[in-house]
Amino acid sequence: MSSVHIVGAGVAGLAAAVRLAGTGRKVFLHESSGHAGGRCRSFHDSALDCTIDNGNHLLLSGNRSARAFLEEIGAGDTLMGPRDARFPFVDIATGERWTVRLGSGRVPWWVLQADCRPPGTSVSDFLSIIRLAWARPDATVASLFGQTGAFFTRFLEPLAVAALNTPLDRAAAGPLWQVFRETFAHGGTACRPLIARDGLSDSFVSPALAYLDANNAATCFNRRLRVVATEANHAVRLEFTDGSIDLTRDDTVILAIPPAGLNALLPEIPVPEGNHAIVNVHFKLPQAPAFTDESPVLGVLNGIAEWLFLRGRVLSVTVSAADALAEKSAAEIADGVWRDIERALDISDEIPPYRVVKERRATFSQTPDAMRVRPGTLTGYANLFLAGDWTDTGLPATIESAIRSGHKAADAVKAAH
Ligand SMILES: Cc1cc2nc3c(=O)[nH]c(=O)nc-3n(C[C@H](O)[C@H](O)[C@H](O)COP(=O)(O)OP(=O)(O)OC[C@H]3O[C@@H](n4cnc5c(N)ncnc54)[C@H](O)[C@@H]3O)c2cc1C
Numbered sequence: 001m002s003s004v005h006i007v008g009a010g011v012a013g014l015a016a017a018v019r020l021a022g023t024g025r026k027v028f029l030h031e032s033s034g035h036a037g038g039r040c041r042s043f044h045d046s047a048l049d050c051t052i053d054n055g056n057h058l059l060l061s062g063n064r065s066a067r068a069f070l071e072e073i074g075a076g077d078t079l080m081g082p083r084d085a086r087f088p089f090v091d092i093a094t095g096e097r098w099t100v101r102l103g104s105g106r107v108p109w110w111v112l113q114a115d116c117r118p119p120g121t122s123v124s125d126f127l128s129i130i131r132l133a134w135a136r137p138d139a140t141v142a143s144l145f146g147q148t149g150a151f152f153t154r155f156l157e158p159l160a161v162a163a164l165n166t167p168l169d170r171a172a173a174g175p176l177w178q179v180f181r182e183t184f185a186h187g188g189t190a191c192r193p194l195i196a197r198d199g200l201s202d203s204f205v206s207p208a209l210a211y212l213d214a215n216n217a218a219t220c221f222n223r224r225l226r227v228v229a230t231e232a233n234h235a236v237r238l239e240f241t242d243g244s245i246d247l248t249r250d251d252t253v254i255l256a257i258p259p260a261g262l263n264a265l266l267p268e269i270p271v272p273e274g275n276h277a278i279v280n281v282h283f284k285l286p287q288a289p290a291f292t293d294e295s296p297v298l299g300v301l302n303g304i305a306e307w308l309f310l311r312g313r314v315l316s317v318t319v320s321a322a323d324a325l326a327e328k329s330a331a332e333i334a335d336g337v338w339r340d341i342e343r344a345l346d347i348s349d350e351i352p353p354y355r356v357v358k359e360r361r362a363t364f365s366q367t368p369d370a371m372r373v374r375p376g377t378l379t380g381y382a383n384l385f386l387a388g389d390w391t392d393t394g395l396p397a398t399i400e401s402a403i404r405s406g407h408k409a410a411d412a413v414k415a416a417h
Helices: 011-020 064-072 123-132 141-145 150-164 174-182 200-214 259-265 330-345 368-373 399-416
Strands: 003-007 026-030 042-045 050-053 085-091 097-103 193-196 218-220 225-231 234-240 243-246 252-255 275-284 297-301 307-311 314-319 354-364 384-386
Touching: 003 011, 011 026, 011 064, 011 200, 011 399, 042 200, 050 200, 050 275, 050 314, 064 200, 064 399, 085 150, 085 193, 123 141, 123 150, 123 174, 141 150, 150 174, 150 297, 174 368, 193 200, 200 218, 225 252, 225 259, 252 399, 275 330, 297 330, 307 330, 314 330, 330 354, 384 399
Parallel strands: 003 026, 003 252, 026 218, 085 297, 252 384
Antiparallel strands: 042 050, 085 097, 225 234, 234 243, 275 314, 275 354, 297 307, 307 314
16 A cells, blocks of 8 residues: 655645545654644633634635535534624724625625725725736735725725735735635625634644544654655655655655745745734633624724634734734733724723734745745655645635645645556
8 A cells, every 4th residue: 555644734734634544545644743733723721721723714605625624524514604794894093883795695796785895995996806817927916906095995905914914015916816716706605704613623623633533544743854855756765853764656745834844855846935924812801792793703994903803702813914013022912902902892991811822924925926936736756745825726825725735735646646
């Protein structure tokens, strides 16, 4: 029986392993840390005495690869969100509140209705999204839309910064078009905002590990890959911190690790350079607040806080492209964000217990230059394939991209042997 060695147990590696388990190959999943999930995981926080996610993760109902993965591992019912596609916003500078309502249909008729759009925007603003489709490869989001006006500040900016985690004067337009094409272009049916009901690990990680275990895949933690030995166009040996594995001619390898790690192992494969931070602040409130408009998610404009996520008594705040913020102390960040929450939710309270999580390398910097060097699934080595949110899926670096890359790598393994 041939073996497939998948290195990296983030959602890309998990998706590849799940696709390949039980297909007549022995599947090994090797992970350098002591847990799976990578940048998409939950952990018990002793200060808050509850389980929190490393960061809030928003999916859309049109994320077909992520939803297929959840169905595969038996966790299809673990996401939650409003009945239809709606995004409540508050502008804490002016006190205005509105909800972008995309309804539940397959055609985006909602743009024709003024009360479904952010105030001050027009139908032609929304039609201008088509500029993304014809954008040149070196176009940034800001170069196509400028950075002023209600459409930009009240719709495009909050969504695009969250999707691309890159300042919009540097963020590539191409992946944003892919998001619109796969979600907004299909109307509200593909745009329901979804979050993991009980936490990221309960949705994406634990059920995947259980599936792998049930299908005789071996998962090995605390095992860092240090060297990939190659001969001609084949990988021949994997050297880990705790020993080596010689590969037979039929064995295959999927490297599902971040770009810097790949570069250290195989410098001949070009990878995108640079990362941006995402900062999350989790507050444990004395009781669950009355939140907005049936949605567990609230967009905040003109503050430090960008998106609020509510799960029970834990109110979590996400700030993307947050490199400068991540340099501040946890106390300073929590204090500033709490003041935004008070205005957003119209409350006035002492700051509750909190945890600040700074993910300094949350995603790669998604610039036009980076897009040019995103590698595909195949490498110059016949038995070695790549996966990861940063590989060339056409999508921004998201769960959807990571899972799609894992599926593509699994398909490549099947095609190879
Ligand atoms: C705070 C935050 C918020 C986010 N918000 C969203 C969101 O709202 N929506 C969304 O869709 N996405 C979001 N993302 C992005 C999403 O988390 C990532 O796209 C996805 O988790 C990437 O998965 P991956 O498997 O490609 O990479 P990773 O999760 O980085 O997995 C790589 C794995 O490889 C392991 N590894 C590395 N080197 C080695 C080695 N040499 N040997 C063995 N193992 C190794 C690592 O330990 C890690 O477990 C967010 C990310 C962060 C950090």
